Every structure is written in C-alpha cells, then in structure tokens.
Amino acid sequence: MRPLKFCASFVVATAAIAFLVAIPHAVAQSYPQRPVRMIVPFPPGGSTDIVARVIAQNLSERLGRQVVVDNRGGAGGIIGMNLAAKATPDGYTLLMDTGITHAAGASLYSNLPYNVLTDFAAITEVASVPLLVVINPAVSAKSIEELIDLAKAKPGQLNYSSPGSGTSGHLAAELLKTMAGANIVHVPYKGGGPAVAALVAGEVQLTIISAVAALPHVKSGRLRALAITSLARVPSLPDIPTVAESGVPDYEVELWYGMFAPAKTPRNLLGRLNRELVKIVQGQQFRDRLTSEGGRAVGNSEREFEERVKADVEKWAKVVKDAGIKID
Numbered sequence: 001m002r003p004l005k006f007c008a009s010f011v012v013a014t015a016a017i018a019f020l021v022a023i024p025h026a027v028a029q030s031y032p033q034r035p036v037r038m039i040v041p042f043p044p045g046g047s048t049d050i051v052a053r054v055i056a057q058n059l060s061e062r063l064g065r066q067v068v069v070d071n072r073g074g075a076g077g078i079i080g081m082n083l084a085a086k087a088t089p090d091g092y093t094l095l096m097d098t099g100i101t102h103a104a105g106a107s108l109y110s111n112l113p114y115n116v117l118t119d120f121a122a123i124t125e126v127a128s129v130p131l132l133v134v135i136n137p138a139v140s141a142k143s144i145e146e147l148i149d150l151a152k153a154k155p156g157q158l159n160y161s162s163p164g165s166g167t168s169g170h171l172a173a174e175l176l177k178t179m180a181g182a183n184i185v186h187v188p189y190k191g192g193g194p195a196v197a198a199l200v201a202g203e204v205q206l207t208i209i210s211a212v213a214a215l216p217h218v219k220s221g222r223l224r225a226l227a228i229t230s231l232a233r234v235p236s237l238p239d240i241p242t243v244a245e246s247g248v249p250d251y252e253v254e255l256w257y258g259m260f261a262p263a264k265t266p267r268n269l270l271g272r273l274n275r276e277l278v279k280i281v282q283g284q285q286f287r288d289r290l291t292s293e294g295g296r297a298v299g300n301s302e303r304e305f306e307e308r309v310k311a312d313v314e315k316w317a318k319v320v321k322d323a324g325i326k327i328d
Contacts, residue, residue: 031091031269035066038094039087041080041101043073047210051127051257052096054289058280067094076166076327077101078112085114089262091269095120099256100168103312107320108166108327117313121270122306123259124277129295130230130254131172132214133243134223135206136199144227144246147206151182159185159204161195166327169195171316172208172229172253174323179248199223210255211237211294229253234294256298256312258305274302 036059040052049071056067072080081101087093106116114120133144139158141147151158162170165188177184187204189195192213199207200222207214208229217223227243228234231252243251259277261270280286281299290297300308320326 031272032063032065034092035068036063036092036094037068037070037087038096039070039072039080039084040096041072041077041084044071047129047212048096048098048257054286055096055126055259055277055280058283058286059276062276062280076109077105078109081105081116082113084260085119085262087262089121089265091261091265091273093262094123094273095260096126097258097260098168099254099258099312100166100171100316102258102260103309104166104171104316104320106313107317108325110326117310119263120260121263121265122302122309123261123270124274124281124302125256125258125298125300125305125308126277126281127290127295127297128230128254128256129210129212129290129293130228130234131168131208132211132218132228132240132294133176133206133208133226134199134214134218135226136202136204137221137224138202139205139224141226142224143241144243144248147226148180148182148247151180151184155183156185158206159187161187161189161198161204161207163192163195163209164188164190166325168210168253168255169208170325171319174325175253175319176208176243176248176251178319178322179251196223208253215294228294234291234296236291236294256308258309270302 038052038056040049042048052069056069060067072083081095081097084093084095102116135141141150160173162173170186189198192209195207196209196213196217198204200217214223214225218225225240227246228237228240229243229252231242231244233242278299281297287297
C-alpha cells in the first residue's frame with residue numbers, strides 16, 4: 001500500500017510542478033489583454049517618434065491590441081524615461097529610447113531620478129543610424145585627415161555646430177577631437193535644423209549630424225561630406241569613407257534606437273516582446289526604409305542589447321569626462 005501512496009503523491013507533485021511551469025507560458029500567450037503604452041521621451045515629429053510610430057503600428061498588428069505612442073518630452077528625455085522607470089512592470093509600458101539619451105545621459109546629468117542600468121530591462125535594439133561629418137565647401141579640407149591637419153595647424157580657429165549640448169552631434173565631435181588630438185570649438189544651437197543652417201551660412205566650419213539632415217545639402221553642393229561615423233561604409237552611401245578608415249582608427253558613433261521596459265518586467269513577457277519586435281525589425285519593409293536613409297535594422301537578443309547599453313555607458317562616460325561636459 002505504501003508504494004501506491006508514494007506513486008500517487010509523486011504523480012500529484014509532478015502535475016503541480018507542471019502546472020506552475022505552464023503559468024508563465026500561458027500568461028505570455030494571453031498577453032496583452034489591453035492597450036500597451038509606448039513612451040517616447042521626446043516631442044512628436046522627431047526621428048525617435050517616427051521610428052516608434054512605425055514600430056507601434058506593426059506591433060499592434062502582431063499583438064492584436066493597440067500600442068499607443070505616448071510622447072513625454074522635456075528635460076532632455078528625463079521626464080519620459082523617469083515615467084517609464086517608475087511604471088508598473090507588467091508589460092503594458094514600454095520605452096523607445098536612443099543611445100545618447102539612455103547611455104550618455106548617465107554621465108551627462110549628475111542627479112538622475114533613475115539608474116539606466118538597473119531601472120530598465122533591455123528588450124531589443126531596433127535600429128542603428130550613423131552620422132555624417134560635413135563641412136562648409138569654403139573649408140579647404142577634402143578628407144578627415146586634411147581636416148585634422150587643418151585643425152592642428154589652426155588650434156581653436158575651427159568651429160563646429162551641434163543641435164545642442166549633450167546631443168549625438170556634440171558627443172560625436174568631442175570623441176573625434178579626443179581621438180585625433182584636435183582643438184575645435186563647440187557652438188551649440190537649438191536643434192539640428194539651426195545647426196545645419198549655420199554651417200550652410202558659413203557661421204561654423206563643420207558639424208556631425210544625421211545623414212537624413214545633411215544629405216539634401218550635400219547633394220545640392222551646399223555642404224561637403226567627408227566621412228560617415230559607422231565602422232563600415234553603408235550601402236546607400238558607398239562613396240563616403242568612414243572616419244575610422246580616414247585616419248582615426250576605431251572611431252565609431254552610431255545613434256541607436258532601442259526598446260526597453262521597466263525593470264522587473266517578467267522575463268517571459270520580455271521574451272514575447274523581443275520575438276515580436278525582432279520579426280518586425282528584420283522584415284523587408286522596415287529594413288529597406290532604414291537602408292535608404294543610411295541606417296540598418298538590428299533586432300538582437302535581450303542579452304546582446306543589454307551588453308550594448310553597458311558598453312555605451314562606459315564609452316560615453318569617458319568622452320564626457322575627457323571633454324568636461326556637464327548638463328544640469
């Protein structure tokens with residue numbers, strides 16, 4: 001009789017364990033039961049907002065529930081990021097962020113109300129877009145090497161514009177200055193449009209900005225493109241060399257867009273979201289659109305994206321420290 005009791009108990013215990021193991025899978029399969037909010041820590045109309053809306057539309061179709069973009073701009077992205085960090089970790093709040101806001105922000109601001117490495121769960125890197133180093137045609141340099149030589153021959157006499165302190169263009173230029181040992185003066189403007197306009201007008205000599213913003217002026221001859229900031233040349237701009245192959249080895253700056261959730265969001269929900277997002281990002285339509293603008297679709301694993309974030313936090317911390325940049 002005792003062996004029979006043991007067998008019966010064993011069967012009951014095994015069934016209970018199987019039931020408990022199945023619960024997370026069932027929750028992931030039934031998710032979502034209501035609309036999902038995707039926070040964008042910038043106003044509508046910017047590049048992050050555009051990417052987020054394309055993703056939200058496709059994700060809505062795949063999940064069968066509406067994914068609503070919630071623009072919460074202000075304070076350099078801090079307002080929206082803090083809202084996401086403090087949200088309930090149940091899979092119904094997501095954050096579309098950029099590498100500069102997320103990784104560089106950790107060093108740019110001294111009193112953030114969140115920790116970028118512990119208060120967010122990485123889901124996937126959506127896309128990566130390089131920047132262009134462009135100059136006013138009145139500048140004699142025809143390459144990055146010549147630009148660096150000119151800057152060294154005239155220390156402090158060349159100026160570069162940026163969309164503002166702490167932006168991707170600002171940090172990319174400071175990294176170039178540090179690696180090349182060149183003295184070029186920063187002139188911040190209020191946005192990418194004014195920064196490019198100042199360059200076209202000859203108020204400054206160069207800028208580093210997105211290909212989307214610079215290419216129309218390059219094609220018209222109002223600006224000259226010297227190099228692209230990715231490690232490899234991009235298919236849509238095959239004749240533009242990289243900074244790394246133009247005299248500054250290992251130089252790389254790419255503005256990535258990535259999806260996060262609040263920390264402690266269940267792993268099974270993060271896995272479900274990762275699978276759905278990767279399918280969207282690696283789809284032909286999304287890849288073609290990014291390629292046409294000089295970017296590339298990514299769609300990596302949660303762990304790979306987490307490691308990318310950690311590496312960028314360290315990278316930009318050094319740049320910010322070396323350049324003495326601080327925004328409060």
